[in-house]
Amino acid sequence: MLNPNRLFPAASAARAVAIKLYETVKDAPILSPHGHTDPSWFAENKPFPNPAKLLITPDHYIFRMLYSQGVSLESLGVPQLDGKESADPREVWRIFAKHYYLFRGTPTRQWVDYTFENEFGLTDRLNEHNADEYYDIIDRKLQTPEFLPRALFERFRIEALATTDAAFDTLEYHKQIRESGWGGRVLPTFRPDAVIDAEYSGFQDNLKKLAESANEDVSTWKGYLTALRKRRRFFIENGATATDHGHLTALTADLSLLDAEALYERIYTGKMNPGDVELFQAQMLTEMAGMSVEDGLTMQLHPGSVRNHNLKVYEKFGRDKGADIPSPTEYVRSLKPLLDKYGNEPNFTFIVFTLDESTFSRELAPLAGHYPCLRLGPPWWFHDSPEGMMRFRETATETAGFYNTVGFNDDTRAFLSIPARHDVARRIDCAFLGRLVAEHSIDEDEAFELIHELTVNLVKKAYKL
Amino acid sequence: MLNPNRLFPAASAARAVAIKLYETVKDAPILSPHGHTDPSWFAENKPFPNPAKLLITPDHYIFRMLYSQGVSLESLGVPQLDGKESADPREVWRIFAKHYYLFRGTPTRQWVDYTFENEFGLTDRLNEHNADEYYDIIDRKLQTPEFLPRALFERFRIEALATTDAAFDTLEYHKQIRESGWGGRVLPTFRPDAVIDAEYSGFQDNLKKLAESANEDVSTWKGYLTALRKRRRFFIENGATATDHGHLTALTADLSLLDAEALYERIYTGKMNPGDVELFQAQMLTEMAGMSVEDGLTMQLHPGSVRNHNLKVYEKFGRDKGADIPSPTEYVRSLKPLLDKYGNEPNFTFIVFTLDESTFSRELAPLAGHYPCLRLGPPWWFHDSPEGMMRFRETATETAGFYNTVGFNDDTRAFLSIPARHDVARRIDCAFLGRLVAEHSIDEDEAFELIHELTVNLVKKAYKL
Amino acid sequence: MLNPNRLFPAASAARAVAIKLYETVKDAPILSPHGHTDPSWFAENKPFPNPAKLLITPDHYIFRMLYSQGVSLESLGVPQLDGKESADPREVWRIFAKHYYLFRGTPTRQWVDYTFENEFGLTDRLNEHNADEYYDIIDRKLQTPEFLPRALFERFRIEALATTDAAFDTLEYHKQIRESGWGGRVLPTFRPDAVIDAEYSGFQDNLKKLAESANEDVSTWKGYLTALRKRRRFFIENGATATDHGHLTALTADLSLLDAEALYERIYTGKMNPGDVELFQAQMLTEMAGMSVEDGLTMQLHPGSVRNHNLKVYEKFGRDKGADIPSPTEYVRSLKPLLDKYGNEPNFTFIVFTLDESTFSRELAPLAGHYPCLRLGPPWWFHDSPEGMMRFRETATETAGFYNTVGFNDDTRAFLSIPARHDVARRIDCAFLGRLVAEHSIDEDEAFELIHELTVNLVKKAYKL
Structure with a gap:
């Protein structure tokens, strides 16, 4: 990749x-x-708790772009002031994967690809089809020493x-x-x-x-x-x-x-x-x-x-x-x-x-x-x-x-x-x-x-x- | 061209x-x-009436550049508020052709060359020598269906x-x-x-x-x-x-x-x-x-x-x-x-x-x-x-x-x-x-x-x- | 060079x-x-009096960069309002030579290198080691017709x-x-x-x-x-x-x-x-x-x-x-x-x-x-x-x-x-x-x-x- x-x-x-x-x-x-x-x-x-909490929820470069294209912050599990926050991390990940094409030409794309390949050995481009596989691999690795x-x-x-x-x-x-x-x-x-x-x-x-x-x-x-x-x-x-x-x-x-x-x-x-x-x-x-x-x-x-x-x-x-x-x-x-x-x-x-x-x-x-x-x-x-x-x-x-x-x-x-x-x-x-x-x-x-x-x-x- | x-x-x-x-x-x-x-x-x-009226008089990219180099707007037949406007379209065209070098490095040059070649089949660079020939060819074509x-x-x-x-x-x-x-x-x-x-x-x-x-x-x-x-x-x-x-x-x-x-x-x-x-x-x-x-x-x-x-x-x-x-x-x-x-x-x-x-x-x-x-x-x-x-x-x-x-x-x-x-x-x-x-x-x-x-x-x- | x-x-x-x-x-x-x-x-x-007076002291492109990196203007012989100015031109030249690396990527570097090679035939990069040699060569030439x-x-x-x-x-x-x-x-x-x-x-x-x-x-x-x-x-x-x-x-x-x-x-x-x-x-x-x-x-x-x-x-x-x-x-x-x-x-x-x-x-x-x-x-x-x-x-x-x-x-x-x-x-x-x-x-x-x-x-x- x-x-x-x-x-x-x-x-x-x-x-x-x-x-x-x-x-x-x-x-x-x-x-x-x-x-x-x-x-x-x-x-x-x-x-680190899970792929979404590690890579998506805290990264305003990511959720601002998704938000600009109509994805709600609620659906991404962005913490709310009233403490309500119910998004399932796997669902958050799927949304991110489905919209990964939005980051074409942005540095976020470079950073995430680098992380996938160098930290997790993942070398296919993220998309809605490999989203779950990616989630599982990253999630498992996060639990390792x-x-x-x-x-x-x-x-x-x-x-x-x-x-x-x-x-x-x-x-x-x-x-x-x-x-x-x-x-x-x-x-x-x-x-x-x-x-x-x-x-x-x-x-x-x-x-x-x-x-x-x-x-x-x-x-x-x-x-x-x-x-x-x-x-x-x-x-x-x-x-x-x-x-x-x-x-x-x-x-x-x-x-x-x-x-x-x-x-x-x-x-x-x-x-x-x-x-x-x-x-x-x-x-x-x-x-x-x-x-x-x-x-x-x-x-x-x-x-x-x-x-x-x-x-x-x-x-x-x-x-x-x-x-x-x-x-x-x-x-x-x-x-x-x-x-x-x-x-x-x-x-x-x-x-x-x-x-x-x-x-x-x-x-x-x-x-x-x-x-x-x-x-x-x-x-x-x-x-x-x-x-x-x-x-x-x-x-x-x-x-x-x-x-x-x-x-x-x-x-x-x-x-x-x-x-x-x-x-x-x-x-x-x-x-x-x-x-x-x-x-x-x-x-x-x-x-x-x-x-x-x-x-x-x-x-x-x-x-x- | x-x-x-x-x-x-x-x-x-x-x-x-x-x-x-x-x-x-x-x-x-x-x-x-x-x-x-x-x-x-x-x-x-x-x-369309004639080459000048079609390509020059309505295009402020063209006449602003000519004006900046001392060509009067009157001589280009740019409409005046008092309705006076007497420039001969062929003369306007000749002025444009003579000053075509001014557009070197500008997008106008790209647009006009494209139009010449693709719409009128004209592939020489416009200049004062081929101005009349270009005018005639374009003028004739404008009268065709x-x-x-x-x-x-x-x-x-x-x-x-x-x-x-x-x-x-x-x-x-x-x-x-x-x-x-x-x-x-x-x-x-x-x-x-x-x-x-x-x-x-x-x-x-x-x-x-x-x-x-x-x-x-x-x-x-x-x-x-x-x-x-x-x-x-x-x-x-x-x-x-x-x-x-x-x-x-x-x-x-x-x-x-x-x-x-x-x-x-x-x-x-x-x-x-x-x-x-x-x-x-x-x-x-x-x-x-x-x-x-x-x-x-x-x-x-x-x-x-x-x-x-x-x-x-x-x-x-x-x-x-x-x-x-x-x-x-x-x-x-x-x-x-x-x-x-x-x-x-x-x-x-x-x-x-x-x-x-x-x-x-x-x-x-x-x-x-x-x-x-x-x-x-x-x-x-x-x-x-x-x-x-x-x-x-x-x-x-x-x-x-x-x-x-x-x-x-x-x-x-x-x-x-x-x-x-x-x-x-x-x-x-x-x-x-x-x-x-x-x-x-x-x-x-x-x-x-x-x-x-x-x-x-x-x-x-x-x-x- | x-x-x-x-x-x-x-x-x-x-x-x-x-x-x-x-x-x-x-x-x-x-x-x-x-x-x-x-x-x-x-x-x-x-x-012209000497290399420093010709090439350094009057050139604010040069002394501003040196000053920005902690070299005092006094040490460069920049004239002071009270008329005090005691820097030895050879010392000024040595300071310049020692800090010549600061001009990497700046036009000053291009200008000075050009002058060295074309006016004085000097084709090594200036540094603290060849500073005196350069000074002497330039100084001698300045005294020639x-x-x-x-x-x-x-x-x-x-x-x-x-x-x-x-x-x-x-x-x-x-x-x-x-x-x-x-x-x-x-x-x-x-x-x-x-x-x-x-x-x-x-x-x-x-x-x-x-x-x-x-x-x-x-x-x-x-x-x-x-x-x-x-x-x-x-x-x-x-x-x-x-x-x-x-x-x-x-x-x-x-x-x-x-x-x-x-x-x-x-x-x-x-x-x-x-x-x-x-x-x-x-x-x-x-x-x-x-x-x-x-x-x-x-x-x-x-x-x-x-x-x-x-x-x-x-x-x-x-x-x-x-x-x-x-x-x-x-x-x-x-x-x-x-x-x-x-x-x-x-x-x-x-x-x-x-x-x-x-x-x-x-x-x-x-x-x-x-x-x-x-x-x-x-x-x-x-x-x-x-x-x-x-x-x-x-x-x-x-x-x-x-x-x-x-x-x-x-x-x-x-x-x-x-x-x-x-x-x-x-x-x-x-x-x-x-x-x-x-x-x-x-x-x-x-x-x-x-x-x-x-x-x-x-x-x-x-x-x-």
Whole structure:
């Protein structure tokens, strides 16, 4: 099913180089410095329940496409807020198999095929006729020791895997993993959105949790900042090397102390003026940058997603149901306050992502090609795909160079797709480098060095792994 | 003149697949669900007057390019508002021939060459030396029965052709065609812009025409909506399967009944507040969506064109003179009110177009890859070209898939260019699929299925043909 | 080091055509109608001081990339505002050599390699080991007569080279060149930003210099305009054929005489209202267009760069230090006032550039494909690169055609990079045309004609050379 030369250029000169490059990285370890797997999997090491629960229900790439073509989320067993959820996993699987043709031309197809062939030895294209057979084979394998989370982690050659965790998280599973004696490296990532975005669900409660977890009074600006500092320290003690910030925009601010205190007071008491929520997030990005300068955590910013766009889906199913839609994102003016303050700090690493591809050549590559702190995150979310990755290299490299990029992020909660996603990323990098060599823009020995940088070294450096 | 492999990739593996795919669709029937041909041509079936009037004067792709290089619109016989128009058609043709080199690298060149060779058997490149000979040959042929509109329609293998018609149109030509016993399927499309856009020329008169055509009092919001419902019903009775909406932006609104009534009152009486014109258009998109849910007409939205940009050209020559310029267009927030209300309706088909290509990967593909109602219209207008079509497939497919697209629209008032335009679209789809096969992203049997879907099935499904 | 087929497509059919096309233009004369070389070089014809001062210190493409990876500007000998500057040129060179790998995949790499091989006969890749050897060889050559500015100018086959000069410049070096008897054609370009942008450093002083240079009282709107007219006349007498305007946006305005007088009064007296600075620039673009209609100077507009983004770098090192960042730029509405007034003037040439590539297919190509005055400037600055140039051809050609473009601008202050930059541009044009031929979109004889148009004829026509 999987051609060994897939995703390589069809033109022979570039393909020949790509094939040679790929040979040198196809078995390289996986560094996954940003993602959304569940640390309890590795702490508890229980079998995954069934093929549908493992491969379909948690993957919004899959159910959003099915939904767009008239398949109901209920029939796919997507969890509902009221807890009702009755879909039979085998039925869910059959629906997926019957509609598998919808994924033609999408990265999901590449990921799922890769998983079928490499993890389960299944080499026919999935369809409604072989659906049950596939289900049975996968289901049986999931009950074997080879398919327990830790065994898969090792088989995938994962050298480090970062999860994403709330600022007030106890990190108990991370501790449990560390104390278990198992050698897998699973790191937490400090994600404070829930205590920074005043429109986040349960914001006031989240502040209380922050106060408790830090044992700090957060009713003042100073106390709030101290609590965050303590929590960052706690994350570092538990292995974290990075923070992550998901904001609607890339806006940053640098208020005076008095203004910041007053703003926090309004946020804390819920007596916000119009614009306060966004301004507070903007100010907090700059505060977080300052703390990164202090404590060395690499900072990641993921802006530009309009969350929960589909009102009815949100009301019934809640967050993260494939209805987050990218929107135009401005960086040049937005990042200036933060960069004015910390942009030239030598030990600060600030990785910026985008969902607006037009910004790569226009804003992000020029910024990353100048500011010492800035690095470009890999193509994110919808753009984490062969064409998207290739466009990223084509539009960012000439101005930012390769060395202001940070390798690949799989950014997934679909654990089994991790090797498939890294494989796609490696192939596209090989294809891009193959073309540069075939067009004599770089020499072949440089391409061999670069593919190793892109796959391993730049990730380790940027994320301090 | 026309190489059989034109527009196919130059790289051999992809080209070989593209050639095979094309063989299976090159003679497929033409479905033209959106365009601007004149129904009177097919009702009256009179000969086209002369080569210039057929091929040049009505084609703004042609005269805009000539005008941009200093050729006056007067010399091209473009109709003037004062009715003065004296250009000799042969002279117009000579000017076109002399400047034919200007179209190198443009789709116009492809369309005209295709028409020359396939419709008129002319295989030399047009230039000032063979201009007269070409004129004479074309002119003679136009007087033959084989070049009457209905004969061409049949020779082009057009299975269905939609025109675009005002909400108050009598559709007399459509009736005449139907009653003539001729088998050609020419459908009207309900285009209510002239009674929705309060800045449309003759808006108040248009409302009167609407009232008369529907035999309804449109002085109230309720009456106005009823009139529109009745006219939609009338269009359906005359074969329509779709509506079309050309707006400056994609803004939608969902006002309360009271607010909508008050807004309509201000619009109807001409006592608008600032912003009312846009708000009314926004509200009407949502109303039209609601009516589509009721009556099943597929809804098309074409936003983003700043019309009549050249003041002096507009004053002398009027609308549609090649001076409509695309502008940045936002969809995510703009469409939300409509989608909140009708986005999950199972029988609603809402086809969205864009002139802002940056929105394909950022906004439109993510929206279409989630909402059950949404489909992506093909590349429109300036982007209805080999590179534009290829960028569309490259930027939209990975997130929207093929099945949330709707095939090709020729969108033309240049009747003879229809087969040429469909041929270009088929070739580019073959080229794209050929590359996916050559890069092993899809299997060859899938590509054969897909090219048929893109050429025929998805069009029929989206437009209910 | 330099493969003769570099930058050509790897696919054989297109590459074969590209190679043949390139043969016909590789030795064509260089027309450099827009750039930032120093006229004193050619007036005084002194040796360039050393390799670092010639190749590194003045090239912000180079030091911005080094800076982004932690190399200090001080260590590179970038001039500081306080005049302190102590870097040893050999040390600067060593730093550059050691970090030369950072430029992999960037156009800088192509330019520098070209210069090494073609100007200095150096064919090994630069690295820390051969750094001293390279330094010595280059340093010695710079002291030879063959490397004096005029000798290089001739060796580069430069037919015309435009500099960029303030409105109040004495043009003494241009006069000196002309009166020297040397045959090299070095033209000034009228760049009035410093007397139009009220936030330009030293604006009030600049107005005084304008008044003195024109011998005109500029305290009134009329006197100010007269002074500008006289200075344009002075530039024309000294060989200028063009003006250039670097604005933050593309905004234009067309105020009544009264409003313009009042606005100028506020600008002149420094009593500006909010928005006045931008409005005045907008009005002045329209005034400059009007003067171009009168005196025939081709007008160039370069909008969209947010200057001096890095506050700390700006404070220490001043302007033009690689911290100018592109930002989204709107053209359709912005240019309308100017185009309403002068867009249809037959003898007006208005060349518009962009740093926002998303505007090529959306706004600029449609505008240039309609308005007789408009031409598209080549890809500018960050986009002056193989991928950027290719995207320009791919996104602009289908709507604007080739004939609404104006050839290449090297836009550089790095004199030795001029042949390298033109070579890259020619190669990419050959590659693009090669593909069009290989895909049968144009005939091969047309490609041969077009490559000559793009390299020579269209430049001469647009810039009246």
